[in-house]
Amino acid sequence: MTESRQFCPRCGDPVPEREEPLPGSPRDGDEVLCDACYFEDFELVDAPERIEVQVCSQCGAVQRGNRWVDVGARDYTDVAIDEVSDALGVHVRAEDVTWGVEPEQVDENTIRMHTTFTGVVRDTYVEEEHVVPVKISRGSCPRCGRIAGGYFSSTVQIRADGRTPTTEEATRAVELANEYVAEKEEDGDREAFVSEVKETPDGPNVKLSTNQLGEAVSNRIVRELGGSIESYPTLVTEDGDGNEVYRVTYAVRLPRYTPGDVIDPDEGDGPVLVESVDGTLRGTYLTTGEEYESQFEEGETPDARKLGSVEDAEETTVVAVEDDHAVQVLDPETYEAKTISRPDYFDTGAATVSVLKSRAGLHVLPDEAVDGGSGT
Secondary structure: OOEEEEEOOOOOOEEEOOOOOOOOOOOOOOOOOOHHHHHHOOOOEEOOOOEEEEEEOOOOOEEEOOEEEOOOOOOHHHHHHHHHHHHOEEOOOOEEEEEEEEEEEEEOOEEEEEEEEEEEEOOEEEEEEEEEEEEEEEEOOHHHHHHHOOOOOEEEEEEEOOEOOOHHHHHHHHHHHHHHHHHHHHOOOOOOOEEEEEEEOOEEEEEEOOHHHHHHHHHHHHHHHOOEEEEEEEEEEEOOOOOEEEEEEEEEEEOOOOOOEEEEEOOOOOOEEEEEOOOOOEEEEOOOOOEEEOOOOOOOOOOEEEEEEHHHOEEEEEEEEEEOOEEEEEOOOOOOEEEEEOOOOOOOOOOEEEEEEEOOEEEEOOHHHHHHOOOO
């Protein structure tokens, strides 16, 4: 730098000539000072004397202003480091800034943060150290407070048409609710939570924090397990702006039949092994092995009577293969030889088969259905 004709207004020494800042760049009011006077009052870092952090003792969220933020910290030391990082300000003229922090656990609620900063200002290496105490205050965020108070806005009732949901259906429906809420939480939605899961003789009731969650969870259950949804809103209050606030009950009604059931539709073509109920009912005719698909609208149930399920299957002996459409087997109860329909999935080399005996007669079941517990 060349020596300018300006002099330091504080000590009178000449001030080296400096480059003019770019248009729009901030101007330093102390730029007229010489280096000695400039660094007398210079602070590389603006550090608070103390930081207080409000942490939810239930979920670990940190209060920042009027918001609670899920920080995902492993412990409160991580929280303290993050808060100190956000609170410290580095001088705008500093270049090549580096910093480090050494936490000191004073007690259960206090962490003393020893920070060291280095940088280059006016081509001069500068180093500063600051100690910032961080006080951890534990409390409860609004979300955890609502959970603890049993708050909910919607209820998803898992029921079934003409029957009680199976244990597997009830368990899976609750899993789908928890999975969806977990996805919303991972996306940062702190309003999403499951308030309660209550088991009833007719099926589980899942209480959720918002009506949007109730609708989305219901749709996800029906998409996987089949069935239909009906909603029943109830006016509970008005908000501060006079808007009506509703709680909504979503009644999820699972299909009458489940994969693995054997039904006899009224169309008269023989029993059907149910394989899928998500939307349209699909299965296999036990008389021919041909595919069956209900012609009813999605979510509705065809007129049929239930004959049994693959769990009722019994193993019996194959006596003889009569032709392409008939096979002779032993009745598993009377041990009489009976000629029954031979579906195309029948293995002509098999010595035994699984059969279902019902009011519609004796029918061969697919091996994979019996082995897997259902036709899916």
